[in-house]
Amino acid sequence: MPSNLPSPLTSFIGRQREIEEARRLLANVRLLTLTGAGGSGKTRLAFQVGAAVLSEYADGVWVVEFAPLSDPHLVPQAAATALGVPEHPGRSLTESLVDYLRARSVLLLFDNCEHLVPACASLADALLRGCPTLRILATSREGLRVAGEMTYLIPPLSLPDPGRLPPLETVMQYEAVRLFAERAASHRSGFKVTDDNASTVVRVCRRLDGMPLAIELAAARLRVLAVEQIAARLDDRFRLLTGGSRTALPRHQTLRAAMDWSYDLLSAQEQALLRRLSAFAGGWTLDAAEAICPGDGIAAADILDLLMSVADKSLVLVETRTGEVRYRLLETIRQYGGDRLREAGETDTVLGRHLEWYLRLAERAEPELRGPRQEAWLDRLEAEHDNLRLALEWSGARTPGTDAQMRLAGALRWFWFIRGYWTEGRRWLEAALTRRSEAASTALARALQGAGRLARFQGDYERARALSEEGLAVSNRLGDSESRVWFLISLGAVELHQGDYGRAAALFEEGLVLSRALGDKGLISMALSDLGVVARIRGDFERAEALLGESLALSRTLEDKWRIALSLHSLGMVAFRRGEYDRAAGLFAESLVRAGQVRDKWIADDCLDGLAAVACARGHYEHAARMLGAADALREMLGYRPLANEHSDHDRCVATTRVGLGDAAFTAAQAAGRTMTLEQVIADALAAGESLATKAKSAAKPTEGKGAGLLTPREREVAALIAQGRTNREIAIILVITERTADTHVQNILNKLGVGSRAQIAGWAVAHGVHTLSAD
Ligand SMILES: Nc1ncnc2c1ncn2[C@@H]1O[C@H](COP(=O)(O)OP(=O)(O)OP(=O)(O)O)[C@@H](O)[C@H]1O
Numbered sequence: 001m002p003s004n005l006p007s008p009l010t011s012f013i014g015r016q017r018e019i020e021e022a023r024r025l026l027a028n029v030r031l032l033t034l035t036g037a038g039g040s041g042k043t044r045l046a047f048q049v050g051a052a053v054l055s056e057y058a059d060g061v062w063v064v065e066f067a068p069l070s071d072p073h074l075v076p077q078a079a080a081t082a083l084g085v086p087e088h089p090g091r092s093l094t095e096s097l098v099d100y101l102r103a104r105s106v107l108l109l110f111d112n113c114e115h116l117v118p119a120c121a122s123l124a125d126a127l128l129r130g131c132p133t134l135r136i137l138a139t140s141r142e143g144l145r146v147a148g149e150m151t152y153l154i155p156p157l158s159l160p161d162p163g164r165l166p167p168l169e170t171v172m173q174y175e176a177v178r179l180f181a182e183r184a185a186s187h188r189s190g191f192k193v194t195d196d197n198a199s200t201v202v203r204v205c206r207r208l209d210g211m212p213l214a215i216e217l218a219a220a221r222l223r224v225l226a227v228e229q230i231a232a233r234l235d236d237r238f239r240l241l242t243g244g245s246r247t248a249l250p251r252h253q254t255l256r257a258a259m260d261w262s263y264d265l266l267s268a269q270e271q272a273l274l275r276r277l278s279a280f281a282g283g284w285t286l287d288a289a290e291a292i293c294p295g296d297g298i299a300a301a302d303i304l305d306l307l308m309s310v311a312d313k314s315l316v317l318v319e320t321r322t323g324e325v326r327y328r329l330l331e332t333i334r335q336y337g338g339d340r341l342r343e344a345g346e347t348d349t350v351l352g353r354h355l356e357w358y359l360r361l362a363e364r365a366e367p368e369l370r371g372p373r374q375e376a377w378l379d380r381l382e383a384e385h386d387n388l389r390l391a392l393e394w395s396g397a398r399t400p401g402t403d404a405q406m407r408l409a410g411a412l413r414w415f416w417f418i419r420g421y422w423t424e425g426r427r428w429l430e431a432a433l434t435r436r437s438e439a440a441s442t443a444l445a446r447a448l449q450g451a452g453r454l455a456r457f458q459g460d461y462e463r464a465r466a467l468s469e470e471g472l473a474v475s476n477r478l479g480d481s482e483s484r485v486w487f488l489i490s491l492g493a494v495e496l497h498q499g500d501y502g503r504a505a506a507l508f509e510e511g512l513v514l515s516r517a518l519g520d521k522g523l524i525s526m527a528l529s530d531l532g533v534v535a536r537i538r539g540d541f542e543r544a545e546a547l548l549g550e551s552l553a554l555s556r557t558l559e560d561k562w563r564i565a566l567s568l569h570s571l572g573m574v575a576f577r578r579g580e581y582d583r584a585a586g587l588f589a590e591s592l593v594r595a596g597q598v599r600d601k602w603i604a605d606d607c608l609d610g611l612a613a614v615a616c617a618r619g620h621y622e623h624a625a626r627m628l629g630a631a632d633a634l635r636e637m638l639g640y641r642p643l644a645n646e647h648s649d650h651d652r653c654v655a656t657t658r659v660g661l662g663d664a665a666f667t668a669a670q671a672a673g674r675t676m677t678l679e680q681v682i683a684d685a686l687a688a689g690e691s692l693a694t695k696a697k698s699a700a701k702p703t704e705g706k707g708a709g710l711l712t713p714r715e716r717e718v719a720a721l722i723a724q725g726r727t728n729r730e731i732a733i734i735l736v737i738t739e740r741t742a743d744t745h746v747q748n749i750l751n752k753l754g755v756g757s758r759a760q761i762a763g764w765a766v767a768h769g770v771h772t773l774s775a776d
């Protein structure tokens with residue numbers, strides 16, 4: 001079942017009634033908001049409900065995490081990222097989301113809406129109005145106040161009556177006691193609730209109002225304190241807060257008191273670390289904490305120990321999701337830490353270091369985004385996206401007169417472009433440009449490049465031209481030939497999109513001459529590829545192939561997968577124009593795989609169109625119609641404008657296929673294509689392309705056949721990747737499938753081949769000549 005529900009770090013206790021209740025309510029309302037004080041278990045319950053109803057939503061349950069965001073503008077972007085919905089020029093992200101969700105059966109989990117209530121409410125409202133089958137389960141300390149919303153105040157964990165203590169086995173049925181017992185045992189192994197300590201444990205749980213977070217914080221102290229000591233100290237603190245009276249505190253104060261208690265028990269160093277950690281948004285890595293949190297008696301070398309020691313106290317979560325270790329604070333604790341940071345007067349210093357660190361990260365990533373380690377760096381920036389946003393925001397607000405925001409935004413321009421954060425990226429870049437303080441700097445040139453490119457891709461040619469012209473002036477003033485080439489090519493691209501091929505070619509030529517003089521392979525490859533496109537459009541195929549071939553060769557030496565995908569697609573177009581359909585299909589399919597590797601959808605979309613055109617030209621109309629449907633859906637989501645010349649190709653292909661199939665069959669096949677996942681589409685396209693490749697290969701290499709037939713084309717693809725030493729996770733990324741699907745494929749291959757290890761699969765693949773199917 002498709003979903004991004006995180007796998008829980010700790011056991012889940014009880015809540016059967018609440019889960020049933022939430023399911024019942026969700027069946028009757030379209031927006032259900034779980035409300036309650038911080039730390040009362042809203043998020044945990046929502047995830048559990050999401051898992052329980054997973055099978056009821058054909059298109060999955062998707063968590064949209066709002067906790068790390070502070071900018072309400074990013075609310076729709078967070079939903080789009082969770083669902084993988086890209087941008088659409090001329091349409092707001094909310095509209096793109098509506099388009100995407102309209103015909104799907106999805107449950108969205110809006111998690112931690114409280115600090116962005118108006119923005120979350122208006123997104124929920126727009127989505128529910130536009131998408132009849134959508135349901136939303138939200139968690140928030142207060143309701144969203146949207147028409148049709150139902151709020152459900154979640155109760156505390158169940159507790160025994162204070163008056164008389166029931167027998168031990170009954171006590172153990174109460175949720176609060178079970179949570180305490182489980183967490184306690186994880187901090188002190190062998191801990192058990194017994195007849196001797198049961199009344200004290202109940203007293204603690206009662207003191208803490210059955211609030212899960214508070215109970216976890218108290219239980220975490222068992223490593224050094226006895227239950228009796230914990231109870232006594234909590235009593236003291238609460239008596240202080242209630243002025244000695246026995247009345248309970250309001251719920252939110254209970255937790256506040258529990259957190260104060262827990263915080264006060266920390267050493268001064270641990271306290272300083274915890275409050276400084278609150279500066280991170282969306283988690284952090286050890287090296288970041290070591291750079292940002294030292295000071296006042298804490299050295300970088302102390303951070304790891306201190307971190308482990310606050311994690312032991314359940315104040316920090318440790319996650320190892322993508323092979324790397326990341327740390328995180330629960331939202332309530334992060335806010336608490338933020339308050340303490342402000343009180344300590346450290347906010348500016350810590351956020352200043354935070355900015356410095358993420359600026360350095362972005363600037364280190366910048367040159368890597370066009371080379372062999374592109375995917376890893378894109379993923380790294382993606383993992384730090386919320387921290388980068390925070391740094392962008394903070395640098396914009398706090399540091400007038402410096403170019404930190406401009407440098408940061410400029411360094412991130414490729415990340416935003418490739419990963420499809422077009423609107424957001426443009427907004428940051430334009431904001432930095434408005435706030436500029438210098439007439440000419442490298443940072444300014446980069447920001448102009450980024451803003452100009454994104455404007456062009458969104459079809460805002462006027463702005464794109466203005467930005468590139470200004471960029472040209474800036475690079476002249478700087479004497480920076482490299483960025484001069486950039487802007488020449490950018491201006492050429494604007495001309496190309498607007499149909500002035502003569503001017504476009506002249507600008508690309510000028511860029512090529514200059515980049516050759518500089519000896520910069522990346523720039524040369526770019527200029528060649530753009531010139532190749534012009535030659536192709538003009539029908540000069542010989543020249544187009546020569547230019548594009550040289551560009552491809554350069555990209556291969558740079559190992560820039562994104563640009564390799566781009567060149568392969570362009571070469572595919574030339575082959576198609578020449579009537580070499582087999583070659584065209586092979587090139588489009590390889591480009592599609594490459595685009596999938598860097599998770600670019602823009603090139604993928606063009607490849608689908610190309611594959612549709614090939615199928616159409618061959619008279620395989622049903623396949624063509626499916627590809628057209630898939631390409632349309634992707635294009636609508638992505639919303640970029642193809643070149644006018646290519647658009648008429650697309651229209652011709654649609655017309656021919658429609659005639660070839662007949663209206664009804666065409667509509668049906670196209671509709672089938674529209675609902676295919678990208679994974680299915682690629683499999684479909686590759687199956688067609690691959691059967692050709694296999695045919696060609698078996699002519700040349702008679703040994704392949706036999707054993708290879710055991711496996712499906714997709715399994716052979718997986719076997720080939722195993723032979724290349726790829727992990728399942730990498731295979732999943734390359735083939736644009738889930739890791740779980742990759743696991744299943746590997747298991748099937750093991751079964752079919754009757755072997756027991758990956759090494760044997762690799763050996764088999766090499767022996768049967770299928771190990772290079774998707775290699776370069
Ligand atoms: N039923 C449960 N079983 C086990 N642990 C729980 C349960 N409910 C909550 N917890 C734990 O209590 C802590 C707080 O829960 P959670 O984050 O869900 O609270 P919340 O209401 O969403 O808080 P916030 O308002 O800060 O977002 C977490 O560590 C969570 O794992």
Ligand SMILES: [Mg+2]
Nearest residue numbers: 042043112139
């Ligand atoms: Mg929460």
